[in-house]
Amino acid sequence: MLIENYTTQTRPNRETTINSDFTIIGGGIAGVCAAITAARKGTKTVLIQDRPVLGGNASSEVRLWILGATSHMGNNNRWSREGGVMDEILVENMYRNKEGNAVVFDTILLEKVLEEKNITLLLNTAVYDISKKNDTNIESVKAFNSQNSISYTVKSPLFCDASGDGIVAFKAGAAFRMGAEKREEFGELFAPDDSYGELLGHSMYFYSKREDFPVDYTAPSFALKDITEIPRYKAIGKDDKGCRFWWFEYGGRKDTIHDTEEIKQELWKVIYGVWDYIKNSGEFKDVENHTLEWVGTIPGKRESRRFEGLYMIKQQDVIEQKNFDDAIAHGGWAIDLHPADGVYSKLSGCTQWHSKGVYQIPYRTLVSKDIDNLFLAGRIISATHVAFGSTRVMATNGLTAQAVGMAAAICHEKTALPKDLLEKKNLSYLQNELNITGQSIPDFPIIKESNLVSTASISASSTLALSEIPFNGEWMSLKLAAAQLLPLKANVNYTFKVLANVTEDTVLTVELRSSKKTKNYTPDVILESKKISLKKGEQNIEISFSKSVSEDQYAFVTFLANESISLKNSEFRSTGIISVFNGVNKAVSNNGKQTPPENLGVDTFEFWTPHRRPEGRNIAMEISPAISSFDTSNIGNGYVRPWGQANAWTANLSDQKPELKIEWDTEKTISEIKLFLDTDYDHPMESTLYGHPEAVVPFCVRNYVIKNNNGEVLFTQKDNHQTINTIKLETPIKTTGIVIELEKPLENVPTSIFEIFCK
Incomplete structure (x- = not known):
């Protein structure tokens, strides 16, 4: 029993001081990904979150789905889902929670953080002040937990502000911006005028x-x-x-930090008024049994402060897909700005303009230009208001934050400051360490010298030579123009045979298309066009092209719309091939073609997008000569997803138990083996509400055994569902080779592996 007598003195809270290597403020998706990445590199990390759950806007408190470059499969960014920890979380969520329950997603995030012994997690803990060693260095942050009445002082040599509003960067005196830059400052033609407004508002849902x-x-x-x-x-x-x-939005004309409570009240007004309209207006049938189950209690914030880094990414970098020496991640969401009046605006709820492909995000946008030991993560990174329209989404935030986590670990390892990693040797190390964890920085493969596999000879029990996409599916109407996206070899003239069912005499137009940029998937180059007269009835069509791609790259065998024609499709699904359609996806402002006004600095082009599984079957066809893009030379090339080419070894469809042999001329010491498998980087894996057709992606290898070249079992995997499988051997082995015995995933899906990494 505790009895404490009255005192005239004020009582202090219990106080605790924590020392760490790295402190992250903000436990949204960005903070979580940064913390896990740093912790796995051995960095003692404190993660401070002012809410009772992790995830920020993705949590059960707000319930926004996580999206990024895949954009609901509504753009031309093929195989662009964010990798590394961000991918691991989404894949795990789909496996356990394909229905999209936000409460279940909370538990997955919490589990991922709690499993890391190097993370100290402080929930319900709000940072409210900082102390500085000097003008440009933070010494500690001060925080209070309202649930346990403990005041914390957390000290570390490195800090990351992933708090959304930038409380630490703000208190530290770092330069920031709120609102939209004028066109003249950066030459951004999409910069909004005053009537549209300068800030995106908050949203709440029910x-x-x-x-x-x-x-x-x-x-x-x-x-x-x-x-x-x-x-x-x-x-x-x-x-x-x-x-x-999502369009229940308000606050873009207000101070989106200090007016948040007022904004929340207005959004509640909207939500309860909308529910009254649904229930009591008489405009809706069959609503007698409907009831409210949940209403958000905190708003999901889109925009407030943006802090100035060593570089500020802008509209032109996004649209023109500018290359950066210090690239550490990619983006791909549209430049997505909203009218400041939100739900009360007479304008469209958003204006989205897409680039033709993904774009690089430079490391310098994550490093404060003013505070030497401060990283920026999440929506506060260094971007103009226009570029922020793309970089702000959560999957992109998670990916860039992984770069922060890895950079912090390297800074800790080298006793360096964030800006020191811009030195060429350090930067290359950062990029490579990220890629080894699955970051997939565009145009930056894993450095071959870091991977023992790149020095090995590799053989396989079989290799797919794609001569046929089997004719075992249903008929697919050409009501929409359709194309088969294939990784073609340079200077090869291909012939394709398809099976058509024609309801009346007509003419079919078939085109061979490619992209101006060889790593894009926007078919903006017509290499050759053919018109083929067809008679009514079922018939084979042979298309021989005399033109070809001049470099190894993806090309589109394109069938223009014709409602009189149906093509046979296929149940065959395989890594690195996909069918796309010139359709519409209203969710991301895709009307089949992007046609911006003149002088907006945005491209005009067509959208060719896939259908979601279980739809989206490939177009059945014979291919001559066979496409030879799936051999073992892709293992060890450093790419862990399709990028320009398939970058995967694929076995024959008939090979039920494929086998890969990796052999070295001399004995090697191996302590770790990584397999990079196919969990369909084209599928967005929205974290909540949307739902998914299966718990495990069809292409994913589930079962395999790894042996040394003497036949001794090193590792056995059953029922895998994850993209990256990391096997850390308890005792390093010395061997001249390893053998990987795999089981074919499904009847109509051949076995594929993107990459194998050994060290």
């Missing part, structure tokens, strides 16, 4: 459900009375919920 009995609803007095105040009110659906109401 979930509803159907009971087995009638449920009445009486709106609170503060609810919106006149639904016509929302110009888009006719877009409201009675069964819509969660972040499908």
Whole structure:
């Protein structure tokens, strides 16, 4: 029993001081990815989160799905889902939670953090002040946990502000911006004018459900009375919920930091008014049993402060896909700006302009130009308001934050400051260490000298020579133009045979297309076009092209729309090949073609996008000569996903138990083996609400055994679902070779591996 007598003195809170190698403020997706990345490199990391759960806007408190370069599969960024820890989290979530339950996603994030022994997690702990060693160095942060009444002082040589509003960078005096730059400052033609507004607002959502009995609803007095105040009110659906109401947005005309409580009240007004409209207006049928299940209690913030780094990424870098020597990640979400009046605006809820492919993000955007030991992560990185429209989304935040986590680990290892990693040797080390963990920095493969496999000879029990995509599927109407995307070899003239069913005499137009940039998947070059007269009925069509790609790259065998024609498709699915369609995806402003106004600095081009599984089957065809892009030379080339070419070894479809042999001329010491497998980087894996057709991606190798060249088993894997499998041997082995025995994933899916890494 504790009894403490009255005192005239004020009582202090319990105080605790924590010393660490690296301190991260903010436990959203960015903070989580940075913390896990740093911790796995042996860096003692403190992760401070002011909420009771991790995930920020992706958590059950807000319930926004995680998206990035894949953009709901609505753009031309093929195989672009973010890699590394970000990918690991999304793949794990799909495996356990393909229905998209935000509460389950909370547990997955928490588990990932708690499993790392080098992370000290402080939940419900708000940082409110800092102390500095000198003008340009932070010494510690001060925080308070309202649940346990403990005041914390956390000291470390390195800090990362991933807090969203930038509380640490702000308190430290770092330069920041709020609002939109004028066109003249950076030459950005998409910079908004005052009527559109300079800030994106906050959003809040609700979930509803159907009971087995009638449920009445009486709106609170503060609810919106006149639904016509929302110009888009006719877009409201009675069964819509969660972040499908992303456009319930407000606050872009206010101070999105200090006016947050006022903004929240306005969003509650909207939500409860909308629910009153659904339940009581008489405009909706069959809503008697509908009830509110959940309403957000904190707003999901889009934009507030952006801090100035050693470089500020801008519109031209995104649209023109500028290359950077210090690239550490990629982006690919559209430049997505919203009218400042949000839900009350008469304008479209967003304006999205896409680039033709993914773009690089430089390391310098993550390093404060003013505070020597401070990294920037999440939505506060160094970007103009226009470029921020793309870099702000959570999967991109997670990917760039992984670079922060790795950079912090290297700084700790070398006793260096963040800016020191811009030295060429350090920068190359950072990029390579990131890529070994799956970062997939565009145009930066894993350095061959770091991978023992690159010095080995590799043989396989079989190799796919793609001479046929089997004719074992259904008929696919050419109501939409369709194309088969294939990794063709340079200066090879290909012939394709397809099977068509024609309802009336007609003419089919077939084109061979490619991309101006060989690593893009926007078919903006027509190499050759053919018109083929067809008679009514089922028939084989042979298309021989006299033109070809001049470099190894993906090309599109393109069939223009014709409602009189159906093509046979295939149940065959394989790594590195996909069918795409010139369709529409309203969710990301894709109307089949992007046609921006003149003088906006944005390209005009067509969208050719896949259909989601279980749809999206390949177009059945014979191919001559066979496409020879899937051999063992791809193992050890440093790429861990399709990029320009397939970059995968693939076995024959008939090979039920394929085998890879890796052999060296001399004995090697091996302590770690990594397998980079195919979990379909084209699939967005939205974290919540959306739902997915399966728990495990069809292409993913589930079962395998690794042996040394004497037949001794080193490792056995059963029921794998993850992209990267890291096997750390308890005792390093000395051997001249290893053998990997694999099981074919599915009947119509051949076995594939992108990369094998040994050290």
